[in-house]
Amino acid sequence: MFTVCVVTGAAEAEQPTFPSLPTAPPTMPSIPFPIPKPGPTGTVKPPVIDPIPPTGGPSRPPGTAQPILPRSVNVQLKVERDGSLTVREQVIVQAKQQMVRTAPLRIGDRVFTVRDAKVQGDGTVNATADTFTIRLGGGASTVTYTVDGAIADVDDHQEFRWQPVSGWDTTLASVRVSLLTPRPGRDFVCLAGRPGTEDICDSALTDGGGVLRVNQSTLDTGARVDLSAKLPAGLVPANARFEKAGSTAFAVTPPSGAGLGLAVLLLLGGFVFLWRARERDAKALATDVGPVELVATDGGKATFASPDGVLPAQAGVVLTERADHGELAATVVDLAVRNYLWVTESGGDWQIVRRNAADDALTDYERVVYRTLLPEGTDSVTLSALRTSPLDVTAARTAIHADAVARGWFTRIPGRLGWLGLAGAAVLAVGVVGTVVLALAGGPALLGVAVGLAGLGLLIGARFVPLRTKRGSALAQQLRGVAAFVAGVGPEAVTAEREVVFSRSLPFAVALGEAERWLAGFGPIDPAGVAWYASQDPDLGADQQEFATRLTPFLAALGQACGAGEKH
Template identity: 35%
Template sequence: MWEGTRNQGGTVRRRRRSGWAAVLAVIGVVFAGAGAGPAGADPSGVGVDTVLDLQDDGSLAVTTVITAPPGRAIAQRLPLSVPVEGNRTQHFTVTGTRAENGSVSVSDGALQVSAPGGTTKVTYTVRGTVADGPELQQFTWPIAAGYTVDLDTVTMRFASPTAVPDSPLCGIGQVGERRMCTLTQTDASGVVTAQQNGLPQGRVAVFTTLLPAGTVAADARFTATAAPAPERDTGGLIALSLAAVLAVALAGYGYVRRRSDAAAAHSAGATADLLVPGGNGEIAFASPDGVLPGQIGTLLDGRLRPTDVGATVLDLAVRGYLWLAALPDGDFQISRRVPLDGAVTPAERVVVDALLPHGAETTTVSELTGGARPLDPAPIVAAVPAATAERGWLRAAPRSPLLVPAIAVAAGGAIATLVCGFLGAGVLWAAAALVLGLGLVAAALLWPRRTASGSRLAAGLGGMRQYLIATNVGSLPDGQRDVLFERAIPYTHAFGDLRGWLATWGSVPSAPLDWYRAPQGPVAGLATLAAVLDGAVAQALAAQRD
């Protein structure tokens, strides 16, 4: 693996190699900043030769010879405190500095060397290069670092009191990179030599080796390195906080709006008199906000109810546009009575055309339930909710139009959070987009389909139903009784109260209704007709879903 290395240390030594490699990597990162610059392709003519002599007392005698072309000034700055593995900083001490043809000093926590050109010889003594391990000692020293020029060659010779240094390693370190020197070898006497051909400015050559325990006095000094405090992204924190507040507010408002809408649908609003003065002194029937009986189920459920079709048929019959009759065989007849005019809404026309397609004049309920003229509910399913939405009581779409943009914001925020987390930047801003998107999604999902006016009308319909249930039939004048009875029939069917309504009024219809005939009596079988028609619609809706 490493050229010229010897492995005599066994299992412990093999485990320790990875630790020394980590030291090399860390020191390489530190010294990479000591002299940053681009690596030159042309030879500089500069070489560095270093002799390391480790003494019994743990001191390291260093002799470095810098050779450069005459007049080529060179400087070196070698930091004496470097981070190493385990969140520690290793501290070196340099004394006895001497220089020939140049200068050397220790200042600002670093060894400072200045060479004017030619041959410069620097000598000094280093303490703190040897650290004790469980069964071995570790020696570490950067043999070339912090030079202001590219080096053509770096050579080294290391001697120590032991003849068996283990795993000598000379490596070139740089941010994100670690590789071997050109050559590292150990002779029979334990002297290690190494050579690196070319060392670009900004890189560092580090020599490390293992020594038998107790080879020298270990005096390496370490201090704990405080982990750098993470940068505080104040703007990101503010954005995330605001996004969280907005998300909670949006979701909360959607929840409150949904609760109030649900409460309105199950409450009874102010009860208004359904009978109002009409033209020519007559009495007229007025529903809350002009709602038609065929719109009640859609308004309350958000989708078409089968009773919406039955209520529409009854309402058009009461208003004189359709004729209904109970047949002797138990079937029921639905026929056109007069042409539909401008008082009939487009949705009501769709219902009539679905029951009597292609201008047909009459049909029977049995034909609608799978006979010659089966009912197609698709146009009704589209028309009735659309008409209710046009009145401003429902949103046109079942889901909020904000749902798709909200999901897009949340998905974009999630992707951005993952990408920023991988890159290690801007995570809080991306998370803010994600949180805001989730709040929008929650609000869109919670938002009721009924509008505010639709919620008020739902409460008004509750009041209308209570009014019809609580009305004292005997207290009404004859004219008002007839109007209320007939006009309320389709509404009570929409509420599910038609049988009770007919039973409560008893024999009020003293004469046959002009829009319905039954052999057994004026209203006999009317509730059955409505129920059978609802069943036909429900059957058609189920077949459409299948």
Template identity: 35%
Template sequence: MRGRGGVLATALVVVLLAWLTVGTTTAHAESAPITVDVKLDLKADGVLAVTTTTTVPDGSNAVGRVPLQVPVEANRTQHFGVSDISTTGGASASVQGDALMISAPAGSSTVTYSVRGSVADSPGLQQFTWVLAAGWSAPIEKLSGTFTSPSAKPDSPICAYGQIGVRRLCSLTQTDLNGSVSFRNDNLAPADVAVFSVLLPTGTAAATAQFTPTVTASETTPASDTAGLIAVLAAAVVALVLVVLAWLRRRADQNAVTAGATVQLLAPHDGGVAFASPDGVLPCQIGTATTGHPRPSDFGATILDLAVRNYLWLAERQRSSGAMDFQISRRAPLGRETTVFERAVVEAILPDDRESVSAYELTQSSRPIDLSAAKTALTASATGWRRSRRVELAGYVVLGLGAAAAVVLALLETGALRGVAVAVLGGGVAAAGRLLPDRTTQGSRLALAVGGMRRYLAVTNPDSISPAARPVLFARAIPYAHAFGDLHNWLDRWGGAGPVDWYRAAGDRPLPAGLPTLAALLDGVAAQSQAGQSG
């Protein structure tokens, strides 16, 4: 077994460190002395039954604080747990934080409770440790008590008391024949701490003591903590900057919808004039560029645009029933000047190199035409204008990784703030990604220009256009006017604009009076196709 000197050293270390734990925060002047009797009964299951009887002079009361986390030898902290508290004689007791607080009124009162964590295994033996008295608000005239356990052969019992600079053995520590240990000491100052420790044979009681490494102020790593705090602060600043920039970007995008002047759609070209849309945007792309998803009107606008550009030919005709119908025919091969979307639209209505189709066939078909390939191509064509949600998703991933790292590092008791910093940065990225508008910077510029284009088409007076440029602007703007929902107004303002070689009207109908009807039929075909695909 460990020698008496080792136990004494342990007890004295506990006295010193427990004194530091308890502190001297309570004023003790003019306090009348009290007596304290402590009975310790260690059970085989490792639970210590403690009965503390306090006698306080009339007209006074006393308060004691028993620490439940006590630094011991080998730079460790021993942790105790208290339960089953009961009192008599007007006393009160409760666990507050890491201490058991006892309040004793005048007269004799008793506090009874159970303790776990007082028995620790050592090579070839067990060691029992408990704080008898600590942090009482009054001096103790007499401290007495007994210790009993399942063993009849306790060894090296030590009762020690003191404070910084003064560490002494109690005046009496005696082992009886039945293995009971008695202890006593008189005249303890309010600041004194008294600790009882004894060695027991292996297996006397269940070892319930729990220890953690003791970290003192001098042993902490300020540099690491400072680095962690700096990391959190830096991450918070970066996250805030990202959120502010995203908010400014969102506000600029919202302004792009309403701000901006009208744009000119005619530009000089080879001695004449040519139609030039903003950023080369096609009528079929107006919906995707502004709303983020294809619209049925994109389909009708595409057919009209391909006709205006002489790839398709449109003709009015009457069915046998007398109802108006429209014929859509191939006119020129679809070369590289056309987009993947435009070619997919033509292939959908004129599959397998079919030359022509009627609007009636398209609307009355038992199966909606398949525009899925065209829709995919149209969405892909707007990639530069629409933003994906990858930034927001990446932010959530970083946030999750940072939170997980913070938890793991906290359990390991090292560098948890760095995980918090990563989580904060991830949260900032996610928030910024969520605030960013759906349009890219290029898309916002396009939305601004498209708004100006719409205003141009709404206010342009045909009489203000030169005679040579009128046919160009009138025809090329038709599909854009349909994409904006202004086709009727556009045609009414131009009146008799003269013949066009891509559209043939029936009889003496004004040219091209039937376009709104055809466009509405085509939009209906596209809407039916979308409904069929979503269903």
């Protein structure tokens, strides 16, 4: 630790004599405190401190004194008979500058109390339950106050402890501390430096009267001088107070309260947004709509037209929010109708043949379906073979979902979090980590809790956000009209270009789950006009009604083949 030296009376005689503070009652110990000395002409000289040299070291010549420089602190400590500690601090501040001390009143589990604080000079003092704050302007100022809690009973003795210097916002050029107790103490410990360090003071010596005098040449910003000593048992009433330091990390403070309030506002705003979005989507599916025809007549010529140019699988997935076997089968039929595939029937089985390669005219998901059905090097496949060796249609289903997201109909791929859920998960992770870090550091951990709550709300809310966007909901309403048209079509609905309209509309009927009603309601079809389907049965070509009837088992078998390999 440090060496304590006892200075003899001879050495004490070499010290110059200074005016002392007002004399205390005979029963109360006192200690001289350096004050400005009058000059020859009545002016006031700078305050001086007379250091006590170590035993055996060089001494300052009698009558000389060391001036107190700016940014210097001279502290007098006196343990009173009632156990309180009176403190007098003399601080010299550079002209036109300010020095602020924010001293903690909790050191570990030990709690101190400061009362009766006053300042003489340019400054203010303020004491709370946790901190003691001194603000001083330029020049010399003197601060006096009383500390309770410096004396504790420990085994067969009493222990004194206090930090006479701590929390200054500037580097101190010089620190002088003196400690007077009713009876001399022992085992003095003087530490100087950052809180938690064990560096000893530059000099800590006792004089012949048992007064401890500490000299510290410099003290960094925020550093402290920590004094402790052992005193005789029962010397003064013990007044130390110990409290288990409770964590204030989760205490409601202005920053943490503001963070929690903002999180609540965000959650309320998200709830309102979620409620309105779900109401909008539900309204689109509940509003009555009339049939939307897939046939447009121009100059007596019937042509096929879908809402917004939507394709069959796209129509099915927007309306049902899921790419199922119906959407995959509809895509295969649509590719056949558009001359990429050819379907032939023979002996109760059907063969799908490559007619034209998948080109850039197809969408991404159509190319995936095409390659899934006919991989590279495969020119044909039978539905019986597909039932025996099911296709893995996972990639095709994902591609259809991704297409709906890319076109702005869906907010995310079904079954996935989407960007909103991922953002919520990220914010939640930041909140959890931030809470742990702030709690361990003693910071406002409730800020981390607020961030975590916002992330959790975002993550949960993302699961309830409607899959369809506003544009997707509007399209779904139109497609409900298309489904009504397909389900209610009759032979009289289309009189021109019947085979073309029949073939182009059939994939939509499959995707919307209305294939049987479409085949039954549309009426007789001339097989010769259906270029994408052929049969080895010569009787089929002569019976137009039978042709439509025979398509039903083909579509059922195709749907089974597309659904056999689904992974839910």
